[in-house]
Amino acid sequence: MTKAAELAKMGEVLTNGQIGGRRNIVINGAMNVAQRGTSQTGISASANESYSTVDRFRFDGGSHGGVLTASQSTDAPTGFSNSFKMDCTTADTSIAAGEYFIFQTSFEGQDVQQFAKGTSSAKPITVSFYVKGNASATYTVELRDVDNSRRNSQEFSVTTDWVRITRTFVADTTGTLDDDNANSFTLQFWLHAGSTYTGGTHTDNVWHNTNNQIVGDNNTSFFDSTDRTFFITGLQMEVGSQATPFEHRSFGEELALCQRYFQARTGHAGNWGGGVAYSTTSIQMWLSLPVEMRAGPTLSFTGTLQASDGGALYNSSESSFAGTAVSTTSAGPYLAGFSGITHDNPYIMGSSATGSLLKMDSEL
Numbered sequence: 001m002t003k004a005a006e007l008a009k010m011g012e013v014l015t016n017g018q019i020g021g022r023r024n025i026v027i028n029g030a031m032n033v034a035q036r037g038t039s040q041t042g043i044s045a046s047a048n049e050s051y052s053t054v055d056r057f058r059f060d061g062g063s064h065g066g067v068l069t070a071s072q073s074t075d076a077p078t079g080f081s082n083s084f085k086m087d088c089t090t091a092d093t094s095i096a097a098g099e100y101f102i103f104q105t106s107f108e109g110q111d112v113q114q115f116a117k118g119t120s121s122a123k124p125i126t127v128s129f130y131v132k133g134n135a136s137a138t139y140t141v142e143l144r145d146v147d148n149s150r151r152n153s154q155e156f157s158v159t160t161d162w163v164r165i166t167r168t169f170v171a172d173t174t175g176t177l178d179d180d181n182a183n184s185f186t187l188q189f190w191l192h193a194g195s196t197y198t199g200g201t202h203t204d205n206v207w208h209n210t211n212n213q214i215v216g217d218n219n220t221s222f223f224d225s226t227d228r229t230f231f232i233t234g235l236q237m238e239v240g241s242q243a244t245p246f247e248h249r250s251f252g253e254e255l256a257l258c259q260r261y262f263q264a265r266t267g268h269a270g271n272w273g274g275g276v277a278y279s280t281t282s283i284q285m286w287l288s289l290p291v292e293m294r295a296g297p298t299l300s301f302t303g304t305l306q307a308s309d310g311g312a313l314y315n316s317s318e319s320s321f322a323g324t325a326v327s328t329t330s331a332g333p334y335l336a337g338f339s340g341i342t343h344d345n346p347y348i349m350g351s352s353a354t355g356s357l358l359k360m361d362s363e364l
Helices: 003-015 251-259
Strands: 039-043 058-060 067-073 083-090 100-108 125-133 137-145 150-158 163-169 183-193 229-239 262-266 273-277 283-285 298-301 305-308 313-315 323-326 330-335 346-351 357-361
Touching: 100 229, 125 137, 125 150, 137 163, 150 163, 183 229, 251 262, 283 346
Parallel strands: none
Antiparallel strands: 039 067, 058 100, 067 083, 083 229, 100 183, 125 163, 125 229, 137 150, 137 183, 262 357, 273 283, 273 346, 283 330, 298 357, 305 313, 305 346, 323 330
């Protein structure tokens, strides 16, 4: 590209509304935040729509025979510290028609109104990301309009080196997106699919609602071999027809954005918060949430519930909360199954296991 062409292209970027404000609509695109942990093994079809490690990214597994390990990896291109790594541990080379495996991140409708989708002023959308694998492969990246069941997908190639992929999707004047806090839009990567999704003739960059035309005709199956790996980072989705440099945000900013959807507290008794004995066997705990969540969260925990009065420790016999009172800004889990506690006394709550999590989930 000549210098004049470079300047012209830069001028187009600077005047098309992409520079300024928050450009990257993807949260945690540099794969830096991993509140749930940095690795999870044994991910299979039973982990359908599960968030596993890196925040804001999940698998939609359908029904397949493959198994993988997901992890936050330090293998990353220059300018990045982390990537999301997938490593096939059990292959699935006999692909039934309805099988699929998708890596995805979803967006509230109120956060994608700038696309002006479904209007005469609809904007193109540009997606860019860095990828690599153990060998050459071809996969499909897709924009999915959840509200109107419309899709647009394009193929891309992976090599053994980090490469930046850029795909611009044409504007869609059909189907407006709901202006609310529900899931309206999904960015996803098809890594494995049967004929239900591959049986038609695929055409890149066309909005449609035909299932068997979703996945590219050359799509590789991630589960074709236990040698197969897939790494991704620097994921960006922005309004306009140009891919601008990846928008890095501070770790604190990215963590706060992630905490709208998921929050975790970890460690021994004393690390979760305080409560008061509601009876001689139960305790009500109240937590103020550092970031307002998308909706009142679902609460769960790992480890054994434990209470401390500053001296003695009391373990609960229950494996789940007896009840919860939640809002977008606070959570009040009700803990039962204790013995020896004193009614109306204060207690510090936690778990007996180091690294155990109190999980508050408000994911899309």
